[in-house]
């Protein structure tokens with residue numbers, strides 16, 4: 001059985017600047033994989049390539065046994081690959097509920113939107129309380145919850161979380177990570193993009209460490225010591 | 237006194253229509269971030285399409301809408317998806333130039349096919365009015381035009397809140413990267429938004445064609461009205477557009493009544509200038 005998501009030798013550029021170089025990684029169904037790296041390592045760029053919002057100059061992306069390289073984003077989402085982008089990117093002028101409804105925009109998700117909404121409200125009861133409030137008025141943690149809920153509404157097979165913990169209080173981070181593990185237990189495959197080595201190693205099964213656009217180390221998280229990871233992470 | 241009251245009524249009624257003239261432009265400003273310099277010309281194009289349909293099928297102006305509205309939607313969708321979408325990533329100038337080009341093309345095509353003569357969409361309703369008192373009357377066509385303007389704005393606002401496609405349009409204007417991640421096809425959404433904008437130009441174009449003479453070159457008059465309404469109301473604010481329409485209509489007609497009809501246009505522009513100086517973000521923007 002092949003991997004659910006497979007990224008092969010991706011090269012990505014902003015103008016002449018190469019932000020990702022020959023990056024490869026893969027994620028098996030129902031697993032949690034981390035992509036770890038410092039600020040500027042190229043993690044977000046790689047996620048953009050996977051989601052189709054940035055075209056790679058080289059390499060391939062496979063999802064659910066299909067070559068999705070160069071596909072428009074809306075088709076990729078329709079296949080069940082969803083993203084919680086860096087910073088959440090909630091629709092600030094729309095209500096929490098409307099944000100969630102937007103998550104079920106694809107034909108794949110629309111028919112099950114009601115049930116999905118209940119599920120999201122169960123996972124984050126806070127979102128139900130704030131359903132009518134503009135998403136832009138929420139705190140950082142609450143906005144991340146909207147972004148996660150919105151991704152879930154698409155009925156995804158895989159979700160990429162890009163630095164979900166950035167700028168959040170430790171208790172909030174803990175809570176959000178618990179939810180992510182719960183989603184994984186329910187069968188959703190997870191890609192966790194993180195700067196925090198310790199927390200991501202604790203959560204994932206397999207980790208890929210990126211440095212200056214390249215994947216410099218990878219392995220089962222139980223085989224990776226924090227020390228070897230840190231060395232790769234800082235390029236020592 | 238009666239004359240003033242009469243002009244207030246007429247100004248408000250015209251204002252409702254002006255709001256309808258501005259809403260389509262405001263929408264495209266807010267969502268696609270394009271200044272559609274051809275908005276007025278598209279509106280006049282709709283008047284001519286109506287004229288043609290009325291002649292060919294023997295319909296009245298109102299029934300001609302059955303054809304004008306879908307035709308205008310199609311034109312808007314096509315212009316957006318085949319041309320404007322291709323240049324969106326290249327900064328503000330290329331789309332601006334395309335709309336400017338359309339303004340010239342439409343004017344000249346209309347001139348070629350319809351000559352420079354004054355046209356009017358005739359309806360017996362133009363001469364009818366409701367008497368309020370002996371000297372104050374509500375002209376029926378002004379009333380219908382006002383209602384048309386207000387109704388398209390209300391319908392638009394419901395559409396934007398209730399339907400998936402309407403929400404997708406709002407989401408796209410909030411954050412178009414994030415909207416893509418929800419599965420929204422941005423280019424198609426822009427096409428639909430422009431199509432809807434042109435539908436509003438279609439309805440208001442037909443109303444204006446029944447009220448006033450129009451020529452192939454009339455577009456600029458309505459572009460400026462649309463522009464004024466957008467500036468006064470604040471970009472992307474539906475309520476703002478409505479209020480701005482009323483203010484602009486009132487200023488024109490009441491000002492014209494006091495200072496003389498020849499000043500009617502000028503007064504409108506002065507209101508616009510005052511707004512640009514003292515509250516350039518519009519009445520209803522934060």
Ligand SMILES: Nc1ncnc2c1ncn2[C@@H]1O[C@H](COP(=O)(O)OP(=O)(O)O)[C@@H](O)[C@H]1O
Nearest residue numbers: 014017019037038039040041042043044045046
């Ligand atoms: N839109 C952009 N234009 C130009 N350079 C960019 C852009 N986004 C990111 N970069 C650069 O690409 C590199 C990788 O960035 P990014 O993928 O955001 O890293 P990470 O998510 O790991 O912090 C960085 O050097 C960054 O400065």
Ligand SMILES: [Mg+2]
Nearest residue numbers: 043044086163
């Ligand atoms: Mg990043």
